[in-house]
Structures are given as structure tokens and as C-alpha cells.
Amino acid sequence: MMESQQILKSIDEKNVVILPFSLIHSNCELHLGLNVQKVASVVEVGDYSLLPGVSAPFLYMIKIQGIPVPVIEINQLNNLNELNNYQLKNCDKIKYVKKRIIICHVLTIYIGIVVDITKKIKTISNKELLPPPDIWENDKHFFVSAMINEKEKYRYIFDIEKYIASIGISIGNVAQDFKSNSDNIKVLKGKTGLVVEDSRVYQALAKQFFEKYEMHMELAKDGKQGLEMLLANAENYDFVISDIEMPNMNGIQMIKEFKSIKKVNTTPILFHSSISNPEFSKDLQEEGLGLFIHKFNEENLIKTILSFFK
Known part of the structure; x- marks a missing residue:
């Protein structure tokens, strides 16, 4: 491989x-x-x-x-x-x-x-x-x-x-069990996140995820649109979830340009990708760009987002 x-x-x-x-x-x-x-x-x-x-x-x-x-x-x-x-x-x-x-x-x-x-x-x-x-x-x-x-x-x-x-193959899902997540919903209810993602499939998964935890989602289809939305409304987002590879501008370039302009902004950034690699995650954190998880894993996703508010 x-x-x-x-x-x-x-x-x-x-x-x-x-x-x-x-x-x-x-x-x-x-x-x-x-x-x-x-x-x-x-x-x-x-x-x-x-x-x-x-x-x-x-x-x-x-x-x-x-x-x-x-x-x-x-x-x-x-x-x-x-x-x-x-x-x-x-x-x-x-x-x-x-x-x-x-x-x-x-x-x-x-x-x-x-x-x-x-x-x-x-x-x-x-x-x-x-x-x-x-x-x-x-x-x-x-x-x-x-x-x-x-x-x-x-x-x-x-x-x-x-x-x-x-063709009917599920590449990811959002669990429907709400009872075990009642405490998580209390923490996240009403939070607003910006999702920067070009894949229709992952957009749909993100929508299900946000609805489950009673959060609000705004969507950008690529890094260029995401950058525009961040520069205009960063204070309205409690966190950002971004893919890496996208048309026009990828997630890393988007966050680098955003942070170069909004130097004091503290909005938590979470990158997700189909690659799972500890060294890459370490590099992103050391550069102060954000956290990194493998997509789309609901358990890791909710754990990481909750860490932003604890």
C-alpha cells in the first residue's frame, strides 16, 4: 500500500x-x-x-x-x-x-x-x-x-x-443513540461551527452530526469561501472544522492566511482528513494551526470538540 x-x-x-x-x-x-x-x-x-x-x-x-x-x-x-x-x-x-x-x-x-x-x-x-x-x-x-x-x-x-x-455503500454514519449523549448535548447545544468541506458526502454527515448535538452549522465549499466567511464572521463561530484538500484553496492555506490577518483570534481549528498520521498532527499543532483527526470518526470528533469547551 x-x-x-x-x-x-x-x-x-x-x-x-x-x-x-x-x-x-x-x-x-x-x-x-x-x-x-x-x-x-x-x-x-x-x-x-x-x-x-x-x-x-x-x-x-x-x-x-x-x-x-x-x-x-x-x-x-x-x-x-x-x-x-x-x-x-x-x-x-x-x-x-x-x-x-x-x-x-x-x-x-x-x-x-x-x-x-x-x-x-x-x-x-x-x-x-x-x-x-x-x-x-x-x-x-x-x-x-x-x-x-x-x-x-x-x-x-x-x-x-x-x-x-x-451504489449503496455507507462510508460513515452518525449514531442515533441520544440517551448516552445527553451531557454532551447540554455542553454543545446552541454552539455554531463553520464546516469547510467540498465533499457532498461529508457535508451530509456533518449536517447529521450538528443536528444530533443541537448545534448550528454554516458551510463553506472550499478554502477560499471559508476564508471569506472567517474574515467576515469569525467571532460568530465557536469552532471551525476543515478538510485539507479542496479546490481553489485548501484548509491549511486558508487557516494560515486567516491567522496572518487575524493575529489575535482564538477560534479553535480542527482539521480532518482521510490520512491518519501522528507526525502530521504534531506539525500542525506546533505551527499553531489547529488540531487534526482522521475523518469521519464521530467518537474522536465529539471528544475533540468537547475539549474546546472544557
């Missing part, structure tokens, strides 16, 4: 690292990419074990370093049957296809996706990440979290969390 330390070294407040890959249909290439934080490894298509009685998009099971990983097919994303001749002429012509499996790690879930082409990992400026058009913002079948303009084409950052949720 890809080491967390390798990924963490690639995190920079102004850059993002992606693994480009493609799906092919009628010799046309759909250009996609994954944030390397969500990539555990890339393997060749080889020996596999068929799954009993499991319907599409699941294909088979493979074993990676002792971990059983279900593999799914995402070719329906490349629905190019309706392309006209003009569009086909402008598609990239593909000379060869070498199928691989990208092993994705989302929270506690390992899942493989079959792709036709993988390319070298590349580092791009965070400013190059464009949010998808608003017209598709609520489309359940549009699995894109950001876009990159590559000359005359776009590369789409694949929203693996949204896709997994769309």
Missing part, C-alpha cells in the same frame, strides 16, 4: 497531487483523476476471486497485502454513446489500453476501481482546481469534485465518496 508519509510529504498549502487515469469508449478517452490521499496503491489486473451472488458494479475480489478488496467497474461514467461525429473526431485517439486497478482508501473502506489507463502522479497548483458548474451541483450521477483545464480538454477529479454512496 502507498505509505501515508509519502502522501503527507506531497501536501503543500498551494499544491495538490493527483493520480491521472482514463476510461475508454470507442477510442475516446475520458480524462479523470484522484487525489493521492485516497489512493492506497495501483495494481495490474491479474488473479481474482469471483463474488457469489453480487450484482454490478461489483466484479470480483482481490487480496492486497492480506486485505480483501472488492473491485468495481466504473465504465458507466464514460457514457459516450450519444456523441455525434464532430465530437468523436475531437476525442483523443488511444493507441493502447492497459487495464489497472486503483485501490482506493476511503475512511475504513478499501475498494478497487478498474481503469483503462493510468498516468504518472502529477503535482498541480491548487488554483488550477476549478469547482464543477453549479448546474450539476445536485446531480446524483455527476461524480466530480473539481476540474482541471488541460489545454483543450478538462480532467475531472473523481468524487469516489459520492460514487460509493450512490
